[in-house]
Amino acid sequence: MTSVSTRRATLIGCGAVALWALLALLTTAAGPIPPFQMTAMTFAIAALLALGKWLWFGESIRAHLALPLPVWTLGVFGLFGFHALFFTALKLAPPVEANLINYLWPLLIVIFAAVLLGERLRWWHVAGAVLGLAGAVLLIGGGGQGFDASHALGYAAALCSAVTWAVYSVLSRRFGAIPTDAVGGFCCATAALAAVLHLALETTAWPVGSQWLAILALGVGPVGAAFFLWDYGVKRGDIRALGALSYLTPLFSTLLLIAFGRAAGGWSVAVACALIVGGAVLAGHEMLVRRKPAGT
Numbered sequence: 094m095t096s097v098s099t100r101r102a103t104l105i106g107c108g109a110v111a112l113w114a115l116l117a118l119l120t121t122a123a124g125p126i127p128p129f130q131m132t133a134m135t136f137a138i139a140a141l142l143a144l145g146k147w148l149w150f151g152e153s154i155r156a157h158l159a160l161p162l163p164v165w166t167l168g169v170f171g172l173f174g175f176h177a178l179f180f181t182a183l184k185l186a187p188p189v190e191a192n193l194i195n196y197l198w199p200l201l202i203v204i205f206a207a208v209l210l211g212e213r214l215r216w217w218h219v220a221g222a223v224l225g226l227a228g229a230v231l232l233i234g235g236g237g238q239g240f241d242a243s244h245a246l247g248y249a250a251a252l253c254s255a256v257t258w259a260v261y262s263v264l265s266r267r268f269g270a271i272p273t274d275a276v277g278g279f280c281c282a283t284a285a286l287a288a289v290l291h292l293a294l295e296t297t298a299w300p301v302g303s304q305w306l307a308i309l310a311l312g313v314g315p316v317g318a319a320f321f322l323w324d325y326g327v328k329r330g331d332i333r334a335l336g337a338l339s340y341l342t343p344l345f346s347t348l349l350l351i352a353f354g355r356a357a358g359g360w361s362v363a364v365a366c367a368l369i370v371g372g373a374v375l376a377g378h379e380m381l382v383r384r385k386p387a388g389t
Contacts, residue, residue, distance in 0.1 A: 099331055106326015106335045112319035114345030118353060119315065122307035127295035128180040129287045131308070136172070136284035138312025139320070143277025158278045164268050168279035171261025172320065173286050178254035186247025194251035196229045196343060201259035202336030209263050210332070217375050218333040224372030225340025228365040262327045262336075269328045276321050337372060344369045 123131065147154050160168075182191040203222040206212040291297070300308055311317075326335055344366060351362070 099329065101330075102326055102328075103330030103334055103338075105322055106330045107338055107341075109319040109323035109326065110335075110339055110342050111345065112314045112322070113342045114349060116311070116315040117346045118349045119307050119311045121350075122304065123311065124298075124300055124304040124307075126298055126300060126304075126308070127291060128183070129177075129291035129295055130297060131311075132176050132180075132287035132316075133284050133291055134308055135312040135316035136280045136287060138309060139317035140277055140281035140284055142313065142317055143274065143280060143321075147274070147277070152274075157272070157274045160271065160275055160278065164271050164275060165278070165282075167261060167264055167268070168275060169282045169286070171258065171265070172276075172279045173283040175254050175258045175261065176283070176287070177290070178250050178257055182247050182251035182254060184247070185250060186244035190244070191247055191251040193230060194248055195255050196226070196340075197252070198255040198258045198262075199336045199339035200226050201255055202262050202339070203333050205259050205263040206332045206336065209260075210266060212333055214333060218337060221334075221337035221372040221375040222340070224368050224375065225337055228368030228372065229340055229343050231361050231365040231368065259336075262323070263332065265324060265327050266332060273321050273324045273328075276324050280317070280320065337375075340369045341373050 120131070126134075143157075144154065146152075147157060179191075179195055182195065185191075200222045203214065203218050207214045326332075347362060347365075
């Protein structure tokens with residue numbers, strides 16, 4: 094039986110899933126900004142928001158950043174490592190196939206929760222995650238050209254990005270006593286490392302006009318608040334259900350792109366919708382149903 098506090102934390106974690114659904118739409122609105130430059134800019138915004146919060150409430154910045162080395166290692170490994178590997182995958186492999194492999198991370202979270210944390214997996218957690226994966230394959234894979242061995246390095250990078258995010262999400266639970274404010278420090282480190290890679294590998298392209306608003310929105314939402322909500326959810330919520338529910342991200346993202354005329358709908362979207370929503374409801378049904386106490 095799921096407690097009220099666990100249900101609440103899981104729903105808070107789902108807020109990250111909703112915000113990440115805006116990522117594709119806002120990224121297209123931001124224009125052709127190089128990926129590491131985009132990462133540096135948006136994570137810098139997220140870090141500045143965290144800093145502003147600490148200053149506003151008179152909190153000690155030093156205390157928020159004085160974290161144990163394993164916590165820093167895991168945080169930077171998760172936020173920076175995931176993005177660096179995923180961007181590498183997009184450069185070395187077709188984006189459709191790379192995205193498909195990357196979206197193994199929700200299923201890996203469900204599996205790693207049992208392997209690394211000893212969480213008890215119920216059949217509905219696994220079944221819901223598998224249904225979500227099937228829906229994501231149908232949703233994303235429609236434009237794919239099939240897997241080509243010549244892109245093996247790109248596929249490997251995409252798989253590593255999926256493993257990185259799943260490991261980060263699951264192991265964050267072991268540091269449940271660390272306040273979620275620590276994510277502000279991780280964002281700062283990620284912005285700095287991304288800036289170094291941008292200067293070394295990319296040509297700067299500054300946004301113009303409304304593109305600045307899109308980048309600001311990215312830094313506040315999908316690349317900002319989302320990581321704080323996710324941290325709270327994986328530490329205190331039902332991480333198995335959160336993993337399966339994460340397949341709602343590609344679905345909501347696609348529906349938003351269709352609504353704004355940047356993608357086309359069709360039967361595959363409808364079937365994918367049924368698979369993902371069905372899997373999410375199955376995996377998270379304990380979040381939706383309040384059981385009556387025994388004897389009432």
